Amino acid sequence: MERMAWKGKIKAGCKAEYVRRHNEIWPEMVQVLKDAGISNYTIFNTGDELFGYYECEKGIAYAEKTQAQSPVVDRWNEYMKDILELEMDKETGAQPKLAPVFRLD
Numbered sequence: 001m002e003r004m005a006w007k008g009k010i011k012a013g014c015k016a017e018y019v020r021r022h023n024e025i026w027p028e029m030v031q032v033l034k035d036a037g038i039s040n041y042t043i044f045n046t047g048d049e050l051f052g053y054y055e056c057e058k059g060i061a062y063a064e065k066t067q068a069q070s071p072v073v074d075r076w077n078e079y080m081k082d083i084l085e086l087e088m089d090k091e092t093g094a095q096p097k098l099a100p101v102f103r104l105d
Contacts, residue, residue, distance in 0.1 A: 006095035
């Protein structure tokens with residue numbers, strides 16, 4: 001199983017809205033994530049900084065490809081762009097991967 005981590009930023013004053021939207025995540029968005037082989041997905045924050053982590057049962061490349069080809073993900077990204085600052089990787093269409101530096105099993 002591969003692991004993926006990303007970072008982002010909530011626009012100033014939008015944290016409550018960010019939380020609300022994730023509390024009401026669309027069922028079809030959840031299904032895309034599951035279809036992509038994503039599990040154990042958690043998003044953390046400190047202030048307006050975000051850190052996301054998930055595990056990819058089918059590999060990161062498969063998860064990225066599945067999300068990049070999904071019109072649901074396109075709609076979600078459009079829905080979230082007014083409250084988020086994300087730098088997207090031009091090759092994958094996803095958030096740039098954070099490089100692992102330590103792991104304790």
